Amino acid sequence: MAGIEDVAKLAGVSTATVSRALSGKNSVSAKAKAKVEAAARELNYTASASAYTLATGRSRNIGVVMPFVDRWFFSVILEGIETELIEHGYDLTLYNLSGGADQRRKIFFEFLNRKRVDAFITVAVKPSEDELQQLAIAGIPILGLGGPISGARTVSVDEIGAGRLATEHLISLGHTKIGNISGTPASEMEFHQPNLRRQGYLDALKASGLTAHDSWLAEADFTIAGAYHATKQLLGDPRNAPSALFIASDEMAFGAIMAAKDLGLRVPQDVSIIGMDDHDMSEFFGLSTISQNVRQQGSNAAKTVIDLVENLKDGQPVNVEQNREWPGTLIVRSSTARPPRS
Amino acid sequence: MAGIEDVAKLAGVSTATVSRALSGKNSVSAKAKAKVEAAARELNYTASASAYTLATGRSRNIGVVMPFVDRWFFSVILEGIETELIEHGYDLTLYNLSGGADQRRKIFFEFLNRKRVDAFITVAVKPSEDELQQLAIAGIPILGLGGPISGARTVSVDEIGAGRLATEHLISLGHTKIGNISGTPASEMEFHQPNLRRQGYLDALKASGLTAHDSWLAEADFTIAGAYHATKQLLGDPRNAPSALFIASDEMAFGAIMAAKDLGLRVPQDVSIIGMDDHDMSEFFGLSTISQNVRQQGSNAAKTVIDLVENLKDGQPVNVEQNREWPGTLIVRSSTARPPRS
């Protein structure tokens, strides 16, 4: 592998000039620049990341911390982040928390100290006080996706608004008996999304003078199977079943659709179902939903974080502690319709 | 952030001793070791990755290259790799190829040159001649998952055997009219898996003296929707529909199950369906399948690659060009049964 010395020799200039010519920041004569570029191309030279980092203190590398990578939402957001980062010449180092508390501690208190990344993007992870402090000591900027983090810049979806929008859609179709299945968060991290979505659902009902019957509310664990069982329970009630369901994730909504079918109910003629996410498979299921624009959330987070690290002031990020909220957008497919006349 | 100098001062020793004490490799007196460890803990010191890399030439970082991260197989394998890597103190840098040819070139010919990783794991990616050569120049060991790569160590699933096993299961139940839906690979990378799976299917039929009717064969694009349509076509044939289907992925098998149901066919009473993968949702669908042990494939790949980089000989990996094959394992659930008596 060629080093800067080789390029300098071949181009007949000093290593300083090579560095300047290639970085493009400093003034170099057009002639020197051309020679250096030719030499670099010939030798297939790229500056070594570790030497660059050691000299500049910048790594052109972003750490991404998420609780899982093998769930739809997380994998899509990861892909969005990665594609944007590569575009801008940044690497992505992945830290996933699924290994439990030990792994989490290791990441925050050991890997982080290695100064390998310029910044972190956390996805649906709420750092503890200790962890936040650790980040502060390390002086690493952090961008939180999904929920405010004290002292950090944050981007999230307007969860309450999304829950309200989904519910209003059902109300506008004429439904009055509307149920809701929310998601139970995994333990260690904090998804408060599900609660907020239900909040929006309750708000919408209230605004229309409707009420939520207790037996119309359920929880499931964000899996298709969990929602299947919950839905059977809700819709199986012969006396007081809801005619429409707002479900906190599309994957759970798939389970709900199958449960309805297995009960002999037609979707949407007998029961309307709306989810949230706009999952890849939602089109296939004909599922109406609130889109989160997940991939775009990812690429936006990447852009924001790059902006953050490239505009440090005295080593500190500018404009921290700022929470931006994205609206969800309603997508109407074939799983929602007017209620059956009773 | 504390540096090695700070630790040395606090412990009252030289930086050389700090380095030795912390790496644990060289002889250091118990007393010095204790003092250094105490100081390091107090200052929350971890060696800077870039300085370590520059000094040693090792990065403790593995690059993972995959065509997508937002598909089930890839996200699960990624999670398997990551968890194992963290365990061993390695970082993971993700390169995903979904951005197209440009992104791919950038990764292979620019990012790779930065010498940021000790080795690569490629997943279902077949490097071109150019790319392979680039890897060779860089002297970076590479472990290929899914399909042999010339000059590299490789781990893959015995695809032919898996196809045969699935088909033999159907044959052993008494089926004689067995169809197959294989997957069409995306363009740029090379999945030859689908062909191999069909190969195994054909082998099994032949060995039992059965033949594959042309109209029992179809292809789909690995999506639930694609397989849904293909299955309707296959099973809709009123004269010569197969009584069982081997489908090249579980996700496609879900589409097949739904297609069968929508045709009024019961699974497995009217038609048996077996997939391949053992997807997270397969349990829910009651899908019989051939498990690939995906998560385990990932963690195994991580172990192998660590072994590779920690046992270089003169900078070269030992035992290259070695292809290991894993067997798939049959998982029987409720989607396969004896054929209906005609």
Added chain:
DNA sequence: CTGAAAGCGCTTACAG
């Protein structure tokens, strides 16, 4: 515009 040299923060022969 350009080069010589210091410095980034480690590790590791070398000498003792």
Added chain:
DNA sequence: CTGAAAGCGCTTACAG
């Protein structure tokens, strides 16, 4: 067992 010093491969004031 331990320390002084060289060196890893870059970038960037500094001087010209």
